[in-house]
Amino acid sequence: MKNLKSYKGICLLALFFFLNVFASKADNADILIQTFKIYPENLAPGGGLSVSDKNASTPFKFHLDLSRPARSTGGYYSGECSFVLVYKDNNNATIDLVSRKVTNADFNDGLGKPTGSAIIPMDAVLPKGILNGMLYIRFTYFNSAQNKVVTEERTNERIQVIYTEKAVPKAPIYMVAGTNNGEYYLSLNDAMSTPAGWSNRGIYYHAYKTQAPGTIPVYEFKGKSYDNDGEPGLPANLTYYSTSNQKPTEALTGSGSAWEAAPSKVAFYAYSTQVPGTIPVYCYSHERMNLFLFIATGEVSDLLVKKHIAFYAFPAQ
Structure with missing residues (x-):
């Protein structure tokens, strides 16, 4: 009798467990x-x-x-x-x-x-x-x-x-010239911000204000120019642009003429090799004075000598 009750209890427990699982x-x-x-x-x-x-x-x-x-x-x-x-x-x-x-x-x-x-x-x-x-x-x-x-x-x-990298917008590069001192420099600023005594010669090409994929910095170097008597030359203040941050190797004439050892700033960003849509920008030097210009296209003075490709940029138009 006791075994029968135990058996019934086990069966009821199993049934209860089955119903719970089934319900779940x-x-x-x-x-x-x-x-x-x-x-x-x-x-x-x-x-x-x-x-x-x-x-x-x-x-x-x-x-x-x-x-x-x-x-x-x-x-x-x-x-x-x-x-x-x-x-x-x-x-x-x-x-x-x-x-x-x-x-x-x-x-x-x-x-x-x-x-x-x-x-x-x-x-x-x-x-x-x-x-x-x-x-x-x-x-x-x-x-x-x-x-x-x-x-x-x-x-x-x-x-x-x-x-999906965001495209970096191109920026115009202006050539700014001194009215009386024979000096030149490149600028990302438009004509409205050209200082007194200087004139904006317009857009020479397009590059980047901030670094875009594949571009490298173009450094601006400054230098001082003197004549053979040690007096300030014409131009007296020089600018030079290079994709290298090392002191320019371009020789200068005049007693005491020299480049600064380090670049003054990153002027803009451009390409070191040609990519679709870009054109070469050449470094020109003047035959008679310490003057370096960076020009992409157009006619240049017979007194300017083409030295090398400085970098690649997009055309002005």
Whole structure:
């Protein structure tokens, strides 16, 4: 009799456990990811996550659109699940960017009424220096076919990471000449800012005020010019432009004439080799005085001697 009671107790316990498990499983059904999208302001042309600055992290927004099935008896199955936004590089290394647990409350509408869909908006940040690879969702949910909770790497619904570096605008380079002193210099400033005693000769070519991809600094060097008697020459103050930051090697005439050892500044940015759309800018020296001009096109004085290509820039027009 005692054994019979024990047997009945075991059977009741097993039945209770089975009913609980069945009830728990019966409350779950497949949750689907309908869409995984990056917000429009973060999209690259043609799609994908736009990364515009390789030296900064990239904040962006995305959302998941989820759905859950309705019960035949009314209402909806449980919407509980979770996901992780994953970055994967071209060597298959991954970084978990952000995660979220989804509850039944996420499926409620604005009035708190349960629905069959949920839109989950999220903020994420891609670390700096990442210029390619992809984003995908690691999704954990109850799979009814397998009758268990599964985690899937949803790489088929990936979003590519695309480097879309912002274009650096070109800047006009003006030739400014002294009215009476025979001196010249190159300037990024327009004629409105030309100092008294100088005249703006107009745009000679275009380069960059800030460094663009593939460009290098063009340094401005200053120097002093003297005649053979040690008196200030004409011109007395010299300027020279070079893609090297080393003291110019151009020889100067006159007692005491010399270049400064270090550049005074980066004048602008240009190319050291020719790229589509650019033209060579030549260094010319004057036959009779310490004068150096940097000219791209047009007629020059017979007294000017072409020395070498100083850099490449875009034409004035």
